[in-house]
Amino acid sequence: MIGKADARNIWILIEHRGGKVAGVSLEAIGVARKLADSSSQEVWAVALGPGAQALGADLIKVGADVVLTAEDARLDGFRDDPYTDALTHLVTTYKPSALIVGATSNGKSLAPRLASRLRTGLASECVDLEWDAAAGNLVAVRPMYGGNVLATVVCPEVRPQLATLRVKSAPRPEPDPARKGRVEKADISGVELRDRVKVLEAVETGGGEVKLEEADIVVSGGRGVGGPEKFSVIKALAEACRGAMGASRAAVDAGWLPYAHQVGQTGKTVSPKVYIACGISGAIQHLAGMKSSDIIVAINKNPEAPIFKVATYGIVGDLFEVVPLLTEEIKEASA
Amino acid sequence: MRIVVSIKQVPETTEVKIDPAKNSVDTEGLTRIINPYDTYALEEAVRIKEASGATVAVISVGPEKVDESLREALAMGADEGFHLSDPAFEGSDPLATAYILARGIEKLGPYDLVICGRQAMDGASGQVGPSLAEELGLPCVTFVRKIEELKEGYIRVQRMTDDGYEVVEGPLPMVITVVKEINEPRLASLKGLMKAKRVTIPVWNASDLGLDPARYGPAGSPTSVARLSPPPPRTGGEMIEGTPEEQVRILVRKLRDAKVL
Numbered sequence: 001m002i003g004k005a006d007a008r009n010i011w012i013l014i015e016h017r018g019g020k021v022a023g024v025s026l027e028a029i030g031v032a033r034k035l036a037d038s039s040s041q042e043v044w045a046v047a048l049g050p051g052a053q054a055l056g057a058d059l060i061k062v063g064a065d066v067v068l069t070a071e072d073a074r075l076d077g078f079r080d081d082p083y084t085d086a087l088t089h090l091v092t093t094y095k096p097s098a099l100i101v102g103a104t105s106n107g108k109s110l111a112p113r114l115a116s117r118l119r120t121g122l123a124s125e126c127v128d129l130e131w132d133a134a135a136g137n138l139v140a141v142r143p144m145y146g147g148n149v150l151a152t153v154v155c156p157e158v159r160p161q162l163a164t165l166r167v168k169s170a171p172r173p174e175p176d177p178a179r180k181g182r183v184e185k186a187d188i189s190g191v192e193l194r195d196r197v198k199v200l201e202a203v204e205t206g207g208g209e210v211k212l213e214e215a216d217i218v219v220s221g222g223r224g225v226g227g228p229e230k231f232s233v234i235k236a237l238a239e240a241c242r243g244a245m246g247a248s249r250a251a252v253d254a255g256w257l258p259y260a261h262q263v264g265q266t267g268k269t270v271s272p273k274v275y276i277a278c279g280i281s282g283a284i285q286h287l288a289g290m291k292s293s294d295i296i297v298a299i300n301k302n303p304e305a306p307i308f309k310v311a312t313y314g315i316v317g318d319l320f321e322v323v324p325l326l327t328e329e330i331k332e333a334s335a
Numbered sequence: 336m337r338i339v340v341s342i343k344q345v346p347e348t349t350e351v352k353i354d355p356a357k358n359s360v361d362t363e364g365l366t367r368i369i370n371p372y373d374t375y376a377l378e379e380a381v382r383i384k385e386a387s388g389a390t391v392a393v394i395s396v397g398p399e400k401v402d403e404s405l406r407e408a409l410a411m412g413a414d415e416g417f418h419l420s421d422p423a424f425e426g427s428d429p430l431a432t433a434y435i436l437a438r439g440i441e442k443l444g445p446y447d448l449v450i451c452g453r454q455a456m457d458g459a460s461g462q463v464g465p466s467l468a469e470e471l472g473l474p475c476v477t478f479v480r481k482i483e484e485l486k487e488g489y490i491r492v493q494r495m496t497d498d499g500y501e502v503v504e505g506p507l508p509m510v511i512t513v514v515k516e517i518n519e520p521r522l523a524s525l526k527g528l529m530k531a532k533r534v535t536i537p538v539w540n541a542s543d544l545g546l547d548p549a550r551y552g553p554a555g556s557p558t559s560v561a562r563l564s565p566p567p568p569r570t571g572g573e574m575i576e577g578t579p580e581e582q583v584r585i586l587v588r589k590l591r592d593a594k595v596l
């Protein structure tokens with residue numbers, strides 16, 4: 001176990017593929033910058049696997065002081081086994097005070113295993129991270145009970161303090177070409193990396209579409225849409241806004257859209273700049289997945305629908321009339 | 336083949352009140368159910384049993400009341416139930432819970448597959464499954480949406496990723512966590528519930544499990560909850576009036592003013 005007195009610096013695990021860094025990793029660097037500045041620590045971006053080295057300059061521009069790389073072919077593509085072994089080695093060598101991982105499907109698999117290996121604490125799916133200078137602790141805020149309760153979690157004694165950061169819960173830092181930093185190469189060729197689970201094939205569904213969790217605008221349809229072919233109305237609006245398409249569970253359960261589109265307690269959590277709910281009543285379980293959107297627009301023919309209680313802007317009307325008009329108006333506005 | 340399903344008992348609703356004096360969530364008086372995600376885990380195990388003759392064990396960490404949920408799981412088709420319970424377990428964080436569970440699973444004897452839900456509806460950490468795998472020294476595949484093949488010592492599944500899915504294979508025993516897409520859980524039958532009443536469910540405490548006192552309860556939990564608060568209330572709530580054309584025009588102007596279009 002790593003004690004508090006020995007540990008320093010805020011680490012971010014960089015998720016990358018094909019030379020591209022995941023958005024949430026950049027968002028995490030922005031968060032780490034703020035934590036590090038308020039506690040005189042450094043931000044270390046940790047990039048593993050082939051292609052890590054090439055990311056160095058860009059990671060420094062967005063806020064890393066140090067980019068720690070381990071270009072090991074055994075770390076090509078995410079698997080929690082070898083990543084846990086490699087990170088355990090690096091963490092025990094360099095002793096960071098905190099390690100932040102994006103709450104992606106990969107990050108959420110890795111972080112708990114790593115926490116158990118290191119016997120340290122993990123705060124999952126955090127929406128806010130601060131540094132308590134007096135106590136020398138990371139203060140992690142995470143939603144529980146479908147977003148109805150915000151818990152402030154601390155890990156006062158053991159290091160590193162682990163957290164996964166929810167996608168889009170912090171802004172992406174602007175690159176600053178003048179920023180300076182250094183790249184440090186770690187040699188892990190002597191470290192044994194286990195690899196028990198093999199990825200045979202990766203399938204991208206809905207290729208080309210904007211990812212639901214990363215979209216700035218999400219247009220969702222519910223039971224009010226009334227059928228699979230009628231979702232073309234929702235899709236047209238989503239495309240006009242260059243946004244992603246979501247759905248309520250009622251629409252998913254009816255088989256109108258695949259589960260990957262479901263927003264809510266048992267689906268995805270999104271927090272776009274604008275969430276447009278069409279023919280969705282606003283059940284608590286749906287709200288759990290979209291309540292933290294900056295602006296919520298509700299289009300519903302029932303003025304009593306609970307969605308209007310959380311909507312920034314409400315339009316009472318038939319979605320089949322309002323949505324196509326809205327699509328046209330937006331196309332014109334952005335022409 | 337023996338399959339272990341790890342279930343958590345949770346309040347049936349997420350609309351809960353915070354008790355500021357106790358710095359806890361007040362769930363007193365709420366009906367308690369099997370965590371919805373765990374019903375998918377259980378259903379999957381029972382389907383494997385029906386297709387190829389496995390036995391299904393359910394296990395849970397929690398207070399006395401959890402007995403009811405274990406019996407409900409038996410009524411859905413599980414064969415054996417195991418209850419890990421000790422007043423000293425209270426205040427365990429996910430790391431400590433995974434430790435307790437791991438020692439319980441080891442005590443119940445040889446097994447091939449452990450299935451967890453992707454996350455609990457209350458705490459929603461999604462941590463116990465992968466942590467449990469680490470404690471058991473096993474591989475883990477999270478967010479499983481389909482089991483493609485399962486046989487002695489081998490499993491191949493589809494795992495949901497952020498932009499689709501991947502097909503992965505690995506050796507048994509293994510821990511998997513499942514998502515809702517995997518199946519449609521059945522309800523417990525009345526006959527099953529009657530039968531489940533007569534099953535003996537062993538209750539094991541910390542000393543039965545030979546646990547290290549430094550690894551459970553508040554002392555064995557590296558994290559603690561410093562504060563609970565309600566989410567900030569949403570402001571706004573402006574209804575846009577007029578003909579549909581007018582409504583749409585006003586809305587687009589507002590969105591442009593907010594610089595989001």
Ligand SMILES: Cc1cc2nc3c(=O)[nH]c(=O)nc-3n(C[C@H](O)[C@H](O)[C@H](O)COP(=O)(O)OP(=O)(O)OC[C@H]3O[C@@H](n4cnc5c(N)ncnc54)[C@H](O)[C@@H]3O)c2cc1C
Binds near residue numbers: 250
């Ligand atoms: C454990 C649990 C987990 C759940 N998880 C989720 C989840 O993750 N996500 C989720 O969404 N739900 C979830 N639910 C379900 C949730 O409780 C609601 O049943 C669901 O969200 C309702 O979907 P809906 O709003 O599309 O349908 P409804 O509630 O039927 O609402 C349809 C709305 O469309 C309006 N409408 C109809 N026709 C039109 C029209 N032509 N123009 C405009 N408006 C129209 C109606 O006025 C109505 O308000 C969960 C439930 C449980 C118990």
Ligand SMILES: Nc1ncnc2c1ncn2[C@@H]1O[C@H](COP(=O)(O)O)[C@@H](O)[C@H]1O
Binds near residue numbers: 370436451455456458
């Ligand atoms: N107290 C518990 N007893 C048994 N299984 C649990 C318990 N807590 C969590 N789990 C399992 O771990 C999964 C993830 O839970 P969590 O990490 O709490 O979100 C659940 O879906 C269960 O399968």
